[in-house]
């Protein structure tokens with residue numbers, strides 16, 4: 001699946017900052033060019049519009065994921081105020097991450113506007129949404145890995161300030177990971193199954209890759 005959907009498994013936040021060889025982590029960044037990005041968003045928008053009725057299950061899972069993001073968001077904003085403002089080496093400077101297929105599916109199925117471009121056009125630059133005030137994207141439009149990653153300083157801060165939170169977060173993270181998987185499966189099943197009444201255009205994930 002990785003070569004088709006560009007699954008973003010999170011190693012980008014943990015690698016050596018001087019890392020620069022794409023073959024070390026494998027695969028191309030999906031929809032890295034402006035043209036591939038535009039085509040990918042258009043294809044998803046049209047596929048979802050043509051299969052709306054069949055996508056109820058996938059859309060319901062997207063709603064659940066957004067709800068969990070909302071629950072965790074306040075905690076993370078609070079943590080960022082404590083840890084990130086004084087951070088000497090913000091993780092986003094070195095993160096080799098991107099929006100993968102599940103991220104885009106969540107954005108589209110929940111009716112959100114996708115960002116204007118993929119996070120990066122190549123492996124060497126920085127994320128285009130990193131600003132001097134932090135991330136320019138709302139949490140629900142960032143790659144899941146950007147929320148999923150909790151640095152050691154934040155781990156310590158959570159454990160100190162909110163003793164029950166690590167277990168709760170671990171549970172939420174595992175639920176979100178499972179719902180993302182289910183959402184993608186429900187989407188693929190829905191758009192590949194002719195309904196008899198109306199056959200939605202066949203969706204070909206390979207057509208979305210740059």
Ligand code: SF4
Nearest residue numbers: 083084087090091151
């Ligand atoms: S999450 Fe951790 S490493 Fe990243 S900017 Fe905040 S304090 Fe720094």
Ligand code: SF4
Nearest residue numbers: 092127129130135146
């Ligand atoms: S999208 Fe935001 S959180 Fe993720 S790497 Fe870019 S700046 Fe950092």
